[in-house]
Amino acid sequence: xxxxxxxxxxxxxxxxxxxxxxxxxxxxxxxxxxxxxxxxxxxxxxxxxxxxxxxxxxxxxxxxxxxxxxxxxxxxxxxxxxxxxxxxxxxxxxxxxxxxxxxxxxxxxxxxxxxxxxxxxxxxxxxxxxxxxxxxxxxxxxxxxxxxxxxxxxxxxxxxxxxxxxxxxxxxxxxxxxxxxxxxxxxxxxxxxxxxxxxxxxxxxxxxxxxxxxxxxxxxxxxxxxxxxxxxxxxxxxxxxxxxxxxxxxxxxxxxxxxxxxxxxxxxxxxxxxxxxxxxxxxxxxxxxxxxxxxxxxxxxxxxxxxxxxxxxxxxxxxxxxxxxxxxxxxxxxxxxxxxxxxxxxxxxxxxxxxxxxxxxxxxxxxxxxxxxxxxxxxxxxxxxxxxxxxxxxxxxxxxxxxxxxxxxxxxxxxxxxxxxxxxxxxxxxxxxxxxxxxxxxxxxxxxxxxxxxxxxxxxxxxxxxxxxxxxxxxxxxxxxxxxxxxxxxxxxxxxxxxxxxxxxxxxxx
Ligand code: C2O
Numbered sequence: 001x002x003x004x005x006x007x008x009x010x011x012x013x014x015x016x017x018x019x020x021x022x023x024x025x026x027x028x029x030x031x032x033x034x035x036x037x038x039x040x041x042x043x044x045x046x047x048x049x050x051x052x053x054x055x056x057x058x059x060x061x062x063x064x065x066x067x068x069x070x071x072x073x074x075x076x077x078x079x080x081x082x083x084x085x086x087x088x089x090x091x092x093x094x095x096x097x098x099x100x101x102x103x104x105x106x107x108x109x110x111x112x113x114x115x116x117x118x119x120x121x122x123x124x125x126x127x128x129x130x131x132x133x134x135x136x137x138x139x140x141x142x143x144x145x146x147x148x149x150x151x152x153x154x155x156x157x158x159x160x161x162x163x164x165x166x167x168x169x170x171x172x173x174x175x176x177x178x179x180x181x182x183x184x185x186x187x188x189x190x191x192x193x194x195x196x197x198x199x200x201x202x203x204x205x206x207x208x209x210x211x212x213x214x215x216x217x218x219x220x221x222x223x224x225x226x227x228x229x230x231x232x233x234x235x236x237x238x239x240x241x242x243x244x245x246x247x248x249x250x251x252x253x254x255x256x257x258x259x260x261x262x263x264x265x266x267x268x269x270x271x272x273x274x275x276x277x278x279x280x281x282x283x284x285x286x287x288x289x290x291x292x293x294x295x296x297x298x299x300x301x302x303x304x305x306x307x308x309x310x311x312x313x314x315x316x317x318x319x320x321x322x323x324x325x326x327x328x329x330x331x332x333x334x335x336x337x338x339x340x341x342x343x344x345x346x347x348x349x350x351x352x353x354x355x356x357x358x359x360x361x362x363x364x365x366x367x368x369x370x371x372x373x374x375x376x377x378x379x380x381x382x383x384x385x386x387x388x389x390x391x392x393x394x395x396x397x398x399x400x401x402x403x404x405x406x407x408x409x410x411x412x413x414x415x416x417x418x419x420x421x422x423x424x425x426x427x428x429x430x431x432x433x434x435x436x437x438x439x440x441x442x443x444x445x446x447x448x449x450x451x452x453x454x455x456x457x458x459x460x461x462x463x464x465x466x467x468x469x470x471x472x473x474x475x476x477x478x479x480x481x482x483x484x485x486x487x488x489x490x491x492x493x494x495x496x497x498x499x500x501x502x503x504x505x506x507x508x509x510x
Contacts, residue, residue, distance in 0.1 A: 001200060002330075003040050003229060003236050006337045010238035013169065013190060016058040025067040028060065032100055032166060033075045040236035044202030048165035049076060055234050056192050056254070057150065057168025064174035068139040072102045074123050082160040083208040085221040087382075088501045089394045090155025096122045099129065100161060103153040104139060104170050105294060106146065106276055106466045108426055111487030113137035117155035117504070129155070131488070142484075143428075145177035146278035146464075147190070147250040147296045155394075159225065159256050159496035163206055165234075167192065167254045176357060177279065183248040183300060183350040189240070190250040193291070193335060195227030195258045214382045221501050223385060224257040226319045232336045239337040245348035246302045248273075253291035256496040259321035259419070262335060263288040264301070265312040271352050274298030277428035277464025281359040283352050284459050290317065292421035294467045294494035297460065300352050303340045311338045321419050322472070359463060362407060362430050362479045369408040371400065372448075375470060375493075375503075377416040387416060387493065387503040400491070400507035402482040409479050412470040413448065415439055419471045420498065425489040426509065428464040429480035431457035437475050448475060467494055482509050 020027040030052055036045035037055055051057030062068050080097050099122055103115030112119075112133045120129040148170040152161035169190045182188070197205040207222050214220040229236050253260055264270065269285035276296050289297045303311075313335040318324040327333035376388045392399065402408050409432065412422055433454040441449050461468075470476040492504030 001198065003042050005237040005334055006239040007041050008235045008238050010240040010336060011233045011235055013056060013233055014054060014058045016052065016060050025069060026062070028068065028070045029073060030057070030070055031073045031075045034077055034081065037234065039231060039234060043198060043236070046198070046202050046204060047081060048204070049081065049161065050165045051168055055165035057166070059169040059171060059190060060150065061171045061173065062139070062141050064141060064143065064145060064172050066141050068141060069136050070139065071136045072100070074100045074121055076100065076123060078123070080157070080160060081164045081204065082206045083219040084157060084160065085217065085219050087217060088156045088221050090118065091157055096127050098122060099154040099157065100152050100166070101129070101154050102137070102150055103425070104148055104150045105423070106148040106428070107139060107141070107170065108143055108484070109139055110485050111489060113139065114425055114489055115153045116488060117153050117158070117490060120154040141172055143172055144278045145174040146172050147252065147274065147298055148172065149192070149252055149254065151254070156500055159500045160206065162254070162496055163196070163225070163256055164204065169250070169252065171250070180353050180356065181349070181351050182273070183246045187246065187350065188248040190252065191232050192252045192254045193260060194231050194255045195332065196229055196231055197227045198229065210384065214384060216382060220382070220384065222497055224320045224495065224497050226257060226324070227255070228331060230315070230332055230335050237334060237336060239339055241339045241341045242303050243342040243344050244303050244305060244307045244340050245344060246300055246304065246350050246352065248298065248300050251289065251291060251297045251299060253293050253295055255293050257293065258319045259293070259317040260291045260315045260335070261288050261317040262291065263314050263316065265314055266306070266309065268301070271300040271302070272297055272460055273300060273352070273356060275461065275463030276466045279356040280463040281357065282355060286460055289460060292321070292419065292467065292469045292494070293496070294421055294423055303338065304348065306340045309340045311340070313338070323417055362481065364409065364432065364479065367407045367409045367479060369402065369406060370411065371408060372411045372413060375412060375414045375416055375420055386501045387498045389492070389503055389505045392505060393502050394504055398506050398508050400505065401510050402507070404486050404509050405481070405483050407479065407481045409477055412476040413437070413442065414470045414472050414474060414476070415443060417472050419469050420503070421467045421494040422470050422491065423467040423494045424480065424491040426485065427480040427482060428466055429468070429478040431461050431465060431468055432477040432479055433457065434471060434474045434476045436473055439473055486510060
């Protein structure tokens with residue numbers, strides 16, 4: 001079934017209203033429910049999960065320094081919408097089927113409010129996971145202005161909960177950003193990009209078995225999920241009518257596995273102003289933007305003098321990445337369309353500033369600890385290939401215990417054939433470099449033999465990051481300072497099918 005492209009308008013995501021707000025803090029309540037929503041006009045309404053009756057969830061907008069409390073409430077049915085594999089960690093038959101816990105991705109948060117995968121809770125908080133501590137989460141939001149997102153993180157079913165719809169934007173604003181006169185108000189639009197597949201009746205399709213099926217198991221986790229349809233803000237291949245002026249788009253890849261390399265078919269530049277963790281030092285004009293799952297890019301697109309033009313945002317990243325097939329330009333090679341059809345409602349006085357602000361560089365010599373961490377590929381008892389971090393499973397004892405306030409350099413030594421978007425909770429980091437090495441020799445000798453010079457991060461990655469692409473045949477190095485909270489967090493691959501099946505590890509700040 002191929003749905004028509006550009007049949008539906010891009011939904012503008014609602015901004016969540018607080019239940020209470022005063023000088024000292026803001027309080028939200030957010031309910032997760034199951035409901036039907038139209039994801040394309042040619043498709044029957046689709047049963048999805050969402051926050052506050054909306055998929056994607058409403059955008060939470062806060063000011064830097066604002067103290068925010070959120071009660072995340074699970075009002076979902078007891079039966080899951082999608083096929084569960086009971087053999088993967090945390091999803092065995094001894095736990096309730098539908099469990100949720102919310103993580104604000106990229107936020108620096110006290111550990112009790114970070115959404116630890118085993119801090120899950122069920123409807124009415126009737127049952128809770130072993131690490132559950134409280135109902136109301138606290139976010140201090142002391143970070144700079146940035147584009148974050150919230151999504152489900154329950155152990156063993158994150159891929160299914162997020163695919164069902166549990167994701168939304170969380171935006172921090174500040175005075176400095178406002179002073180830059182970037183496009184704002186209705187000219188600033190967050191775009192959450194996801195891929196899905198549908199059954200004929202309009203319901204969500206998610207595979208029950210990998211390509212090589214596992215006869216012993218009725219339902220098995222798949223090594224990756226690649227959908228045949230692209231959605232932006234919850235609509236399949238939407239269009240957006242724009243004025244001939246500058247717009248700011250906050251791009252987020254919230255797909256399970258798919259990477260995107262985004263381009264405009266007009267050949268015009270995207271002016272990137274921000275990375276995962278906020279504004280860059282200088283804007284850069286780029287032809288294309290690569291986004292692995294969970295990565296964000298803040299961009300300005302200038303439609304000035306393009307009256308009457310239709311511009312398509314395309315994607316040419318192979319899936320899976322980098323070894324998979326290139327996308328069909330007629331389907332998943334297309335993301336959305338911009339139509340420059342609205343009259344200019346007032347003169348565009350917004351700017352693309354030549355300088356955005358200081359970006360202090362973390363120095364290698366400030367690091368007190370270096371960690372060498374492999375990304376591995378092994379086989380389970382059913383003959384399924386699955387991935388590990390540092391050759392360890394979720395339940396193995398904690399090995400990463402950085403000291404509060406210390407700076408560390410992590411070497412991600414990728415021994416697999418995939419590029420893995422590695423995400424570390426609590427901290428923002430800077431990418432130092434990537435360097436090719438001899439994988440086979442490493443497997444034999446456990447020593448890194450580099451086979452070429454180190455490659456600096458791409459211009460579009462030169463800012464604060466919380467997710468980094470660790471490419472095959474390369475050692476990827478990042479540097480970060482651990483704090484300001486102590487306690488238990490996680491780091492993991494953000495390909496959700498990998499995260500759910502052992503490519504996630506706890507770490508503790510001591
Ligand atoms: Cu976006 Cu640990 O997650």
